[in-house]
Amino acid sequence: MSFCIGQGFDVHAFADGRRLILGGVHVPHPRGLAGHSDADVLCHAIADALLGAAGLGDIGRHFPDTDPSFKDADSLNLLTQVGGQVAGLGWNVINIDATVIAQAPRLADYIDGMRSNIAAALQLDISRVNVKATTTETLGFTGRGEGIAAMAVTLLGQP
Numbered sequence: 719m720s721f722c723i724g725q726g727f728d729v730h731a732f733a734d735g736r737r738l739i740l741g742g743v744h745v746p747h748p749r750g751l752a753g754h755s756d757a758d759v760l761c762h763a764i765a766d767a768l769l770g771a772a773g774l775g776d777i778g779r780h781f782p783d784t785d786p787s788f789k790d791a792d793s794l795n796l797l798t799q800v801g802g803q804v805a806g807l808g809w810n811v812i813n814i815d816a817t818v819i820a821q822a823p824r825l826a827d828y829i830d831g832m833r834s835n836i837a838a839a840l841q842l843d844i845s846r847v848n849v850k851a852t853t854t855e856t857l858g859f860t861g862r863g864e865g866i867a868a869m870a871v872t873l874l875g876q877p
């Protein structure tokens with residue numbers, strides 16, 4: 719068995735008039751995240767971790783934000799496409815562990831929905847997808863409520 723590890727990091731700023739989508743879940747909040755796609759910062763961090771582990775570059779290379787076809791794109795779809803590319807190289811996703819960094823809103827009630835969506839997009843058992851949420855104790859741009867960050871790691875394996 720050979721293994722490759724990957725990590726991903728993403729940030730989006732809050733913006734008025736947008737829905738907040740995290741892990742494909744609509745989280746009720748006065749503001750959503752700005753971005754060309756649906757700005758699902760969690761899906762983007764996971765996609766970058768997967769692409770990184772497989773040596774496939776980054777999400778911007780595969781889904782350029784200058785391409786109008788990705789305007790308001792459902793990032794779970796992008797994640798499914800990334801999963802297909804990774805699987806096409808013979809890799810199995812062993813697990814994903816991700817952290818959403820946000821001062822608000824409180825995400826505990828939505829975590830299992832995010833895990834379920836991400837697992838379905840990548841055809842994984844939900845037990846292989848872990849999502850955590852933390853604050854930065856009011857410090858920094860996330861602590862001031864200016865945006866949300868997400869980090870992810872993944873392990874790929876193949877016989």
Ligand SMILES: [Zn+2]
Pocket residue numbers: 728729730753757758759762
């Ligand atoms: Zn992003």
